[in-house]
Amino acid sequence: MKNLLKTALFGVVSTAILTHTAKADIKSFFKWEVLPSKYTEGTVPSDPNDELWSMVPGKYVYLYPQISVRLTDAQVNKIIPKKRLQKALVKVVYNSENIAVYVKWKDNTPSIQPVYTSNAFGDGVSIEFPNEFGKGKTLPYIGMGDPNHPVTVYLQKTVAGRDYEKVFISEGFGTLTEIEENGVNIDMKYNKATREWVAVFKRPLKTENSDLRAGLVPVGFAIWDGNQHERDGNKALSRWKFIRLKQYPLDKDYLEYVSWGDMIHKEGDPKRGKQLTIQNGCNACHRYADQNTAPEDMAPNLSDIGGIAHAPYLKESIVNPDDVIIKNLNPNRHYNKFVKPDKTGAYPNNDMYTWYIKTPDGKLKSKMPSFAHLSEQDLKDIIAYLKTLRDWRNFK
């Protein structure tokens, strides 16, 4: 590990003169956010039990219950406040052609969606890669991308009698579209002795949708616990993690961008940040922590945003909300009862709950105004505060 850090840092530091904070950010970023990988001359294993995996260094990734949007299953919503943080061990192996991502997590209640029931669910796991990333590219929304940042999603679910292995392209909630991608293989096995699931996602480094041949590859993780009725948006979700592929050059600008603010807790004042969120009226639309006055679904719930979002993503979202436009779940969930229904008796959707507007030229514009006028320190304080929000237990 230390060697990896040293070489990585050496490469960066020697080529650029960085400020002290940026250096600290990068150091912390490598420690917490970067996943190591192993290059092999041989074939990349797709079997979870392959011996090679025991020789590959891994790192733990934390996954948070997804509560940015609320789904309407009463049984699940009761469970969410009782959930625990999910932890998965991730390993990566690649050669010049393929990459395999190994994900191992504890599950004392392995469940397979049975052949004949109405309300039981299977365990599942998925990973996602942005279709475009690198220098000059901002991070996609972690929840399956957004219209400006499509992602490719690889999913394995345990469904009795079927191989529920799927590849999707996604641009945010509700847009998941199944595609065929050559050379993809996903395997998932349960180890009864250690009570752990292991899944291996293998894909070519370059597909028609994305090219992972880069020094730093963003990757996101999601895990579903069938025993807790998890499926779809009810899941545990990581923030973007970054795979270091040493065979490819590390872009220092991109590294500086994604690592920005990794030490924000030292630079910003969360207490002042919270005051600023209230002064600037964030709580008029968003719900977070003890701020629950905004109408539900008016805007994404931020109660666990600190767990699933990075500082640069948060900064981008505050300064330039149009960059990452997140679509509310099905807009039909709220209709407007205070206007006249049409001749079939249908009420139109309540526009208050759509999170963006379409300009006449067809562009999407977030309903959230830009807060670019805030000072650098104000932004840091707010982001420092947002990074402390990991409190799904108060989900309402």
Next chain:
Amino acid sequence: MSKRQLAMVMDLNKCIGCQTCTVACKTQWTNRNGREYMYWNNVETMPGEGYPRGWMEAGGGFDEQGNLKDGIIPDMVLDYGVPWDYNHEELFEMDYLKPDTDPVWGPNWDEDVGAGDYPNSYYFYLPRICNHCSNPGCLAACPREAIFKREQDGIVLVDLDRCQGYRYCIAGCPYKKIYFNPKLSKSEKCIFCFPRIERGLPPACAHQCVGRIRWVGFLDDEEGQVYKLVHKYKVALPLRPDFGTQPNVYYVPPVLSPPKFDDEGKLIEGGETGRVPVEFLEKLFGPGVHHAIKVLKEEMEKRKRGEESELMDILIAYNHADMFRLDENYYQNLAAEQGLKGTEFFKIIDHRYVAGANTPKEEVKVYFEK
């Protein structure tokens, strides 16, 4: 949301609970392929738990502000009831008739139980299909936007290519009339027999009804009997309008239940609806029930006096052609506009539903090590 809306009216005064509609639907659509447990059409006894058990208390629908409410997904064994068979073979060996599983609930489990104490016990039958609502709860709940309402006639269908089997639709539907197909791992529901409708035939449940209690037609067809029952006479009312989904199946409330007896066994004359408490009818069909009862009684009296009554003539249901006013070349014109000929007619609007490509890979994966 749609340009036109198809609707069905059912006269509960005439339903005898024979389940012919249920069987017509089952043999046509749900006796195979993971749908065995589903009843897109069922007839339940009211008051009662219904099918699935306790559907009225299972959540879904919209609150007064128009926001979708949380709901639950009924359990296969406890709420729907698993399909079971009987030991017909063993009967020859002097056994007694018993199911081959140990069921705890099933469709029509509480048939004819009803409510009230002897001699004033009461019940009536309530046939239910999907309401093809104007603001469907299932459509609103789907995070995949896999459920759509047809522009042409307001029929609500599942796009099986988009459906991923998350089942929020089941939680979102307050009538619990959308079902999970465990074999396909997708949701399925009553399709208002759209392939029949497009050919000018009513849905199988309506066509087969021996009591001729069902009318089918477009709500904006002022010549149609559906329009007259719903909008002109206002005697056909939606089920649980308080669920807020604007359902499009309408019921003529049961006003002809027998009168009550007093403690000494004498008939009590009067009362709006005989033994069935009007409060219960109001709960099911909303405040419009009082007006409907009044109009029905007045028109019945008129007819008894030998006067003309258009409403009574409609409810007598003289002929199918008038009861099912569907076609009027509506779909044929739509198909012609799209330049479809012959069997292409089938593609008219439902390529999303018919295209399918949903056949699952039959490869079996081993998840647990031996």
